[in-house]
Amino acid sequence: MAVVDAGAALRGNLVSRLRVGNPAAVVAFAVLGTILTLGIVVPFVAGSGDVAQEYDGLLPPSFDHPFGTDRFGRDVFLRCMAAARIDIALGLAVAVAVLLVGSLIGAVSATFGRGVDAVVMRATDVLLAFPGVVLALVITASLGKNPWYAAIAVVIAFIPLLVRLARSKALEVRSADYIAAARLSGASTWQIATRHVLPNSFKYPFVQSTLVASWAILDFAALSFLGVGVQPPDAEWGAMIAEGVGDNLLGSWWPSFFPGLMILLTAASFQVIGDWLDRRLR
Amino acid sequence: MLRTTGKRAGVALVSILGVAVLTFFITQLLPGDPARIAAGQYASEEQVADVRAKYGLDQSVPAQFAQYMGDFFRMDLGTSIRTDQPVRDELTSRLPATLELGLTALLIAVLLGVGLGVTAAVHRYRIGDRLVQVFVVLASATAVFWIALVAITTLVNGWGIFTSPTGRLPRGFAPPEHVTGLYVVDALLAGDPATAGAALRTLLLPALLLGVLASPSIVKIVRSATIRALESDFARTSRSFGYPARSILFQDGLRNSLLPVITNVGLVAGFVLAGGDVIIEQLFAWPGIGGYAYSSLQENDLFALRGYVIAIGVAYVLINTVLEFVYGWVDPRVNLAEGS
């Protein structure tokens, strides 16, 4: 019937349009790839820029120091690149952890129904009700100052989101006709869960997790900005901005401007990739 | 209807209880000895012990928990270690500042979100839409503290468009008489437009920053809902009668796309209230509860921090419960009272 055929035709159209090249996604991949490559290569070649007084303090951007130097006489570009490693790795780690834990809890909640589900739902309600940044601050304050602890805090803050998404999608899939068909074909509950429900509901949390990566980078930077992320002299974008606030207000804008720009570029790339995946996978 | 009301209230209550319990245990994790902080750096061990006893910190965790829950039901949030004042009073005296900032930001977020969302939907798949999408990506990828810093250096210090971030009123203005606690409103009530204007100018920059950064999710929702509505069968019906474009946009498009905004407002309120607020208040020396929470955390002020987390948690639950009601009331499809 028309609905079905038009839909398929349209989808075919869209997919081919995406394949031909979604310019935004191409740019996003390029930006992310560049930052990541530089983040891996630059510290190898030029060091991670954590030596104080290597150069004069607060030199404005120039050919030698494309992003200038900070008050400690360190090269801001080198530090931005060293930070890229930490920030992107953390963003991805958080996304993966949130994706795995969130989908698992969500799927379990959807599968076991009633009691478990009610408990999980209330628990996510409660977690959602907590102010994210403050929750993360408290958790990091409790665990100690370490980027991985901050990452754990961010993971906890995002899990309810993914649990809900995974659960609702799993519920949606569970009531689909092809699940009924599989049951009639003789599939066990476990087989249905692993062969049908999971593969078909997973892509939504998966798409969402790219966005989570972007939010995680922002949140992690916020935590570092508030002083609970990394320890000096390790470079991290949020911490670099925090270090540069004073200089910025007093006229040296570069030590805090460029890390923020890096955050913006990275987070935006993840967002664009997320949107693109979303359209591609649906 | 009554049954669902009861159910929603029940769910809200359970959530609030959960918030209270979780808050206790999370703050329990905090390192350090609040009593030592309270007694001060120069206090002797005996004095610290006294303080510990005074705040009940010498009791077992279960006993502390029982005490805490009892206090919670009496709406007693304890006494701040730092200032020796009841936390509830400290929060309520700072709440209007946060509310004024938060509500203005929310208003900006909603107006901007709906405006841009509708614009994008009307120009869907064309350049206008693309531009809005770019805005959405940039705004949702911008770190609030960074853009605030950039804004302060350029807009305040560079060009002097906004007043210097020294609180809620620039120098030379006295707070208006307390009615709502919102300076702009109170000043207008008191017939003092000059103060209202000054308060607004001070408020505007932090509120704009928060509002703009909170708007992308609303833009996205409004855009897709409006597109769905404009491409819906009923919009086609309207077009088949030749209704003017405006009528179709408002009656068929906007009317239907505002519904999902209501649910989203809860999330945005969460961001504005808690996430961005702590940082923005910090950067703008805004005397609200966010800044209070941050310094409480710095000073390990256990009770103040607990009070704050509970206040935000409860506010969040209440906002969302109210929104659910509003949603049920606005959307005829979920309005059970009217079901045939």
Place this chain on the structure above:
Amino acid sequence: MSLLTVRGLSIQTRTGVSLVRDLSLDVGAGEVVGIVGESGSGKTMTALSLLGLLPDGVHVSAGEAELEGRRFLDGPRMLARPNATMIFQNPTAALNPTMRIGAQLVRLLRFLDRSGTDGSAGRRRGDVRERAAALVSSVGIADPAAVLGRYPHQLSGGMNQRVMIAMAIAARPSLLVADEPTTGLDVTVQAQILDLIRATVAQHGIGVLFVSHDMGVIAQMCQRVAVMYDGEVREFAAVDDIYHRPGDAYTRELLASASDHPRPEEVADGTRAG
């Protein structure tokens, strides 16, 4: 003199895919002309193009159409709004879910009053709500007040289709385009809706372009029928000719699939009696 004349209508997508090719047909006043055909053959696109309702990315690439002798469509350009209205498949979705039925009727009546396209400025008088009530009772709704106060989702599909028909008539069109107006409704409800359309044609003497894929419905509703296949009209003839002297292979297949001849005789091996 025919009411609607369509000549050489072609519809394309933006990417140049041809959806309808060189379609010509005409509808007389008081006549119901059917369009049948395979799914995706372009029936809906044809219907939508006549009211300028083609979706984004689809446009008329050639052809012209006249209504009551006035040219309103010339290739990609819509020269004027034809005095035509349309009813759709899935009537519940075709009504605004957030407005009560009454409000939607009032909105339409007010709009019609303002634009005065039906040339009856005198109708301004009278309470709009009363007129709305009169309108819904004219389509066989027994308790208009109750229906006006409801939202579309609180009414059955058949009831919503009646409301749609009431709205379509309110505009006093000379042509009514119906795109599978009864698909998805119960047969008993379908029968009533079809009755209502027939009565409306008889009462107002308007022409109807009736899209359906149900050979039974077409047989009972239409005087002439166009059979479409893959964007082209295969056959356009009187209904009796189509059903009894089909000139096209596809038409024959359609008829064969629609006839409810009993199970093949060779099956009767005793199991039937079970």
Place this chain on the structure above:
Amino acid sequence: GSGPASDDGTGGGDGGSAAVDELVVAYSQDIDTLDPHQFKTDAGYGVVGNIYGTLLQESYTDGGDGVLSYAGESAPYLAESATWDETQTTLTFELKEGQQFAGGEPVTAEDVVWSLQRALSDVGYVQAIGQWLNITDAATDIVATSDTTVELHVTHYSPLIEQFLAFQIFAIIDKSAVEAQAAADDPWGAGWLAAEATASGPYVVESRVPGQSMTLAKNPEFTATDLGDAPERIVVQSMPDPQQAFLALQNGAVDVIFGMTPDTAEALEQSDGLELYDLEYSLVAYVGFNYQDPVLQDVRVRQALSYLMPYDALREDVMKGYAGAAYGAVPYPMRDSLDETGEQVAYPTDVERAQELLAEAGYEPGELSLTLSVPASDESLSQSAVFIQSALRDGGVEVEVNEMSDADYNENLGSMQMFLDSWYSWGQDSVYQMFFLLTTGVFTNYTNFSNPEVDELVRQAMATADPDERRALSQRAQQVIIDEAPWAFLFTRDYLVGTREGVTGVTHANDANLRFDQLRVTN
């Protein structure tokens, strides 16, 4: 409410010595409490010092440069006179006539006794300082002998007694007003005094915006001194960000910033229309080496680390020159300091010497790694940590920096391996300083330094009333401490006060506090 003020923000502050309408003073922290015995923030301290009067007051000399410097003695304040008896064991105060608290109650000897007893009670942490008054038992040694006479009975004379009684921790509070609010479990009315004040000083609290500001107005009941030229109103504004505070000063939103960071001070000096008051204090910044740590127990390691410190970079790049050298634990300009110029350095930066010492102690470059804890909120210290980390790495010592929240840091003082701290002793007294920081068993001895000779010298110095003997004892102890190197003596921090041009009357006080009533605006 009042209308908008003129752009320069001072209303009627035009010229001469006429009292200005309003001065806005920015502090980096919020006012936490108004209880003179409980405050923890500078702002709280500053406000308390100006709303409560004390028996005595530091006397100042006007240097003509806008700074009022401590004249070396205390003058009567709420007291008319303070007289020692023959044996120098009883100090008698005669109160000035007709003084009243802001609430209208008279200031009586009973209030004074109660206030001093409260200070020495366990309600706050002042009692740790109280022992420097040489009072054995506050309940019996502080007595009112008439409505206007109070006697202090002390074990022996000390110059610190009069000096300390001028500090706001010995504020005179209205006993009856507080007792009316006190509860059974709170006999000293701590809950009430935290937010309310019974002003006996030059200012009263007029209004407050929590978390933002407090407005003080001249106390109409105050008669102890002439307030004629004092500013009518002081707004104490909390501005957590030092750079923002500087910008606010620049654009006229505030008049005075108290406690500036070096970089804002530098920027301020370069701006027109602003004035920097750069006041030398014996506020010492040091790296403490914990004696309980096995590695740091070796004096060679401590000395080596001291030789590795980048003193110049710290003074020039972190402190931007607003710092002096710290020669030992009792730096210039503290009384009786070994260094009388503020330029001597105990362990100058000398990487070779350091490496020799490390080698002697058995550490080759790269073999030693240590943790340095630093309070994150102190910008100068946390910046210092970065330089120290880099310098020590150059010297072959790996340092992990541990930035901590104030609460966390304070909690762990005494148990951290190496820590960056800064300390200021009220009264700038060398014995007091060494007693608290470097004698055995005192809980503010965060390095757990324990040296019998130092303990004995300090004990003797505390017991003597003879200033010369006290100096000799103190200096001997100082030398021992330098040799032992329990700290790396980094630098002394100047006190930096920024004002707009024309603001004078900045007090260079022993308690490092501003006297708002002394502030003047001239143009």
Place this chain on the structure above:
Amino acid sequence: MELVLADIEVVYGKRTRNHAVRGVSLRVRRGETLAVVGESGSGKTTIAKVAAGLQKATSGTVAWQATGDGGVGGGPGGSPARRQRVHMVFQHPVQSLDPSWRIRRSVKEPLRYLGMADDEAERLVRRLIAEVGLDAQILDRYPREVSGGQAQRVAVARALVADPEIVILDEPTASLDQTVRGRILTLLADLQVRTGVGYLMITHDISSVRRLATRIAVMYRGLIVESGPAAAVLEDPRHPYTQALISAVPVADPRVRWDGVVALPRHPDGTLAVTSCPVPGSCHEHGPGLHEVGPDHVAGCTKAVDPQKAATT
């Protein structure tokens, strides 16, 4: 073998208590087609799900009974033994195929669970795909890459691949094009002849009933109001609802005049009125029980015994 549903009651929702099926009994045999017809919401799909074991009945039993042709007895609904006996073809063919599986995998699925070797399964799958008139290359496609008609054929192949006793067809052609619909119905009839499978066909399309059904059960508001041999029910409907239903089907021949629509009273919202029986003294509320009105033909209306009386309204 026959599938027997006895006194099935289904109530949806603990609180709302939507009584969707109210005491329905029916039986389906191998080789025959039982068509369940009725208006939207009358409980047809619910019955289908109960029969398939996808929905638990609130009360009543689902059982397998041996008929004369010597099958094995069956356990209660949902037991593994039953699974290979019943399969189902769904209303929306594309949605009944897992979107992330290739067609081959979906069709082979029942065989895999039966433990069949892969090459044998492959052969079987290819044979069935050919039998439903599809090219083997479709096996490598994903559901979104096939048309609705093709997907429905695939669904039929999957339903039949494990050689079930009975296939439940829930509106198998409702979402298909007219011509495709005809082809699918022909295919189903052919397959039944060849394999002897029994069909429980849920539909509201009378023309497919005419082509496929051997017996008809008419559902109305959760009850079966009439049932009997297809010819008898279609030619001589006794219950007023059945009469209305059959009269409402437009005849696909312009020469046959069609105007005998029996109008049934309705609520303002368009649903049939509770008192929709055109004969006063309505009975369906309490269920009058089914009355014998012909050979193997029962109707749930007291007046239906006398066809004259019931039809005149």
